[in-house]
Amino acid sequence: MxxxxxxxxxxxxxxxxxxxxxxxxxxxxxxxxxxxxxxxxxxxxxxxxxxxxxxxxxxxxxxxxxxxxxxxxxxxxxxxxxxxxxxxxxxxxxxxxxxxxxxxxxxxxxxxxxxxxxxxxxxxxxxxxxxxxxxxxxxxxxxxxxxxxxxxxxxxxxxxxxxxxxxxxxxxxxxxxxxxxxxxxxxxxxxxxxxxxxxxxxxxxxxxxxxxxxxxxxxxxxxxxxxxxxxxxxxxxxxxxxxxxxxxxxxxxxxxxxxxxxxxxxxxxxxxxxxxxxxxxxxxxxTAKWIESNICQACSRPFFWNIKSMIDQRQLGLRQHHCRYCGQALCANCSSQRIPIPSMGFEFEVRVCDACHVQLKAANQTPxxxxxxxxxxxxxxxxxxxxxxxxxxxxxxxxxxxxxxxxxx
The missing domain is CATH 2.130.10.10 (YVTN repeat-like/Quinoprotein amine dehydrogenase)
Structure with missing residues (x-):
């Protein structure tokens, strides 16, 4: 049956x-x-x-x-x-x-x-x-x-x-x-x-x-x-x-x-x-290639291994993340958006930067x-x-x- x-x-x-x-x-x-x-x-x-x-x-x-x-x-x-x-x-x-x-x-x-x-x-x-x-x-x-x-x-x-x-x-x-x-x-x-x-x-x-x-x-x-x-x-x-x-x-x-x-x-x-x-x-x-950087490529705040910039800017280092669409190295605040990207194989929501989120939201997101x-x-x-x-x-x-x-x- x-x-x-x-x-x-x-x-x-x-x-x-x-x-x-x-x-x-x-x-x-x-x-x-x-x-x-x-x-x-x-x-x-x-x-x-x-x-x-x-x-x-x-x-x-x-x-x-x-x-x-x-x-x-x-x-x-x-x-x-x-x-x-x-x-x-x-x-x-x-x-x-x-x-x-x-x-x-x-x-x-x-x-x-x-x-x-x-x-x-x-x-x-x-x-x-x-x-x-x-x-x-x-x-x-x-x-x-x-x-x-x-x-x-x-x-x-x-x-x-x-x-x-x-x-x-x-x-x-x-x-x-x-x-x-x-x-x-x-x-x-x-x-x-x-x-x-x-x-x-x-x-x-x-x-x-x-x-x-x-x-x-x-x-x-x-x-x-x-x-x-x-x-x-x-x-x-x-x-x-x-x-x-x-x-x-x-x-x-x-x-x-x-x-x-x-x-x-x-x-x-x-x-x-x-x-x-x-x-x-x-x-x-x-798939976008991930870029490695010592600082956030959006706000320029240092990542936690960048001791010199942490001392110069007098702030704690941040964890590095990546935008799945453009591959930029970003901090959590600058990559807080989530959206699926079917054209790149991401059928579930993934991390993207603010600029890419605006671009992707206006594009066709049909699964x-x-x-x-x-x-x-x-x-x-x-x-x-x-x-x-x-x-x-x-x-x-x-x-x-x-x-x-x-x-x-």
């Missing part, structure tokens, strides 16, 4: 006032341990999930309209990462012990057969997997701080890279053979994959928290990164100018990102239990994102544009399937 989800008590009601809402269609329950990931099976009314109870499960929708488990396969260790290819029905499962297992799923989705085991792939938890059918590569990352890719033709490792922090997120552009990795320190690395080796192209550093999720727009060559610092950054990789846009709409860790290039919409989910739908076709401005209560803290998401379905995995060990037709219009 479909249900329209309304905001939970205590949340910002204004942000959930959109007439276009996702509709909850199904809840998949019954897992007694944490669900680490799940995906919608293309072309089938089904879902594949992985769990800390060491199982891979295939759920199929029955004539009753309910989802029931058709396959529940024990992997021998906690299943921590997965990727599924619909074209050849190959499923890869990454385990807590570092092993990667490759399966082929039968056409009726009632059985899966082990094809190959990459037993020495990693020495720690596998945190991300992507299968490149064109290249016949399985690309993987893990808590052993290793990024690598194996040939699925012969099972041999082709190339690898060792970094200084756990790898936590992975994306791949099949056309250019560029791979993107996010790590626990907040850095993003860009690799060019070749046979027999990979090359580090660049490192992106802006996030102040761990990278939890990455999404890729192959048309515009934009990389989206979601972090524990509660922010999303849009990196213009194709422009080669180092342009980065910031999206601020979550009040807790951003844990999942899904992008559709046809509608140019980005879906983000977080531990705040909110699904945000971002309009990426809108004209957006790059460029819509907010929806998922009713559970989100672990991961999957989007099937053809079905207009969004899947969310929650910390409550429940999988939810949403009809997002209204959001994709």
């Amino acid at each position: 479909a249900a329209e989800i309304k905001p939970a008590p205590g949340v910002n009601q204004d942000k959930f006032s959109s007439n276009r809402k996702p509709i909850l269609l199904h809840k998949l329950e019954g897992c007694n341990d944490d669900i680490n990931d799940a995906c919608i099976i293309p072309g089938v009314e089904g879902v594949i999930s992985i769990c800390d109870d060491r199982t891979v499960r295939i759920w199929l929708k029955r004539d009753s309209g309910q989802y029931w488990i058709s396959v529940c396969s024990d992997m021998g260790a906690n299943v921590t990462a997965m990727t599924y290819c619909a074209n050849n029905r190959h499923l890869f499962a990454g385990l807590e012990n570092g092993t990667i297992k490759e399966f082929v799923v039968e056409s009726d989705f009632n059985r899966m057969t082990l094809v190959r085991e990459y037993a020495a792939a990693h020495t720690g938890r596998v945190t991300g997997l992507i299968f490149s059918e064109e290249d016949e590569w399985i690309i993987s990352i893990g808590r052993d701080k290793v990024f690598q890719y194996h040939s699925t033709e012969n099972g041999k490792r082709i190339g690898c890279w060792l970094t200084e922090a756990w790898y936590t997120a992975l994306q791949y552009d099949h056309a250019s053979k560029y791979a993107f990795t996010g790590d626990y320190s907040g850095q993003i690395q860009m690799f060019h994959l070749q046979n027999p080796s990979c090359t580090l192209v660049t490192t992106l550093k802006t996030h102040t928290g761990s990278i939890r999720s990455l999404a890729w727009d192959s048309d515009k060559q934009l990389l989206f990164s979601g972090s524990f610092d509660q922010s999303i950054i849009v990196w213009d990789i194709g422009g080669r100018q180092g342009t980065a846009y910031e999206l601020q709409g979550h009040h807790n860790k951003v844990t999942a990102l899904c992008y559709t290039s046809t509608e140019r919409l980005l879906f983000s989910g977080g531990e705040d239990g909110v699904i945000v739908c971002w309009d990426m076709a809108a004209n957006r401005k790059e 460029l994102a819509s907010f929806h209560d998922a009713k559970h803290s989100i672990v991961s998401m999957d989007l099937d544009v053809s079905k207009k379905r969004l899947l969310t995995v929650g910390q409550d060990r429940v999988i939810k399937i949403w009809d997002v037709t209204a959001l994709l219009q």
Whole structure:
């Protein structure tokens, strides 16, 4: 039975006032341990999930309209990462012990057969997997701080890279053979994959928290990164100018990102239990660079570390703040105004100076994102544009399937 989800008590009601809402269609329950990931099976009314109870499960929708488990396969260790290819029905499962297992799923989705085991792939938890059918590569990352890719033709490792922090997120552009990795320190690395080796192209550093999720727009060559610092950054990789846009709409860790290039919409989910739908076709401005100064750039009063000016002016130093629109260094009195700046990704009110407040108040402040209560803290998401379905995995060990037709219009 479909249900329209309304905001939970205590949340910002204004942000959930959109007439276009996702509709909850199904809840998949019954897992007694944490669900680490799940995906919608293309072309089938089904879902594949992985769990800390060491199982891979295939759920199929029955004539009753309910989802029931058709396959529940024990992997021998906690299943921590997965990727599924619909074209050849190959499923890869990454385990807590570092092993990667490759399966082929039968056409009726009632059985899966082990094809190959990459037993020495990693020495720690596998945190991300992507299968490149064109290249016949399985690309993987893990808590052993290793990024690598194996040939699925012969099972041999082709190339690898060792970094200084756990790898936590992975994306791949099949056309250019560029791979993107996010790590626990907040850095993003860009690799060019070749046979027999990979090359580090660049490192992106802006996030102040761990990278939890990455999404890729192959048309515009934009990389989206979601972090524990509660922010999303849009990196213009194709422009080669180092342009980065910031999206601020979550009040807790951003844990999942899904992008559709046809509608140019980005879906983000977080531990705040909110699904945000971002309009990426809108004209957006790059995040302002913060200016550092020893004095307030509006009233010239010194900041607390400027001892000389404090003595000269015979007054206590002030704390430094910044206007989110122009980036000027200001004291609290000169940056007391608050206003949302949707064009810069700030959907909630942020600190601005008096001059910018006047300018922004006269400008168009129409929101460029819509907010929806998922009713559970989100672990991961999957989007099937053809079905207009969004899947969310929650910390409550429940999988939810949403009809997002209204959001994709």
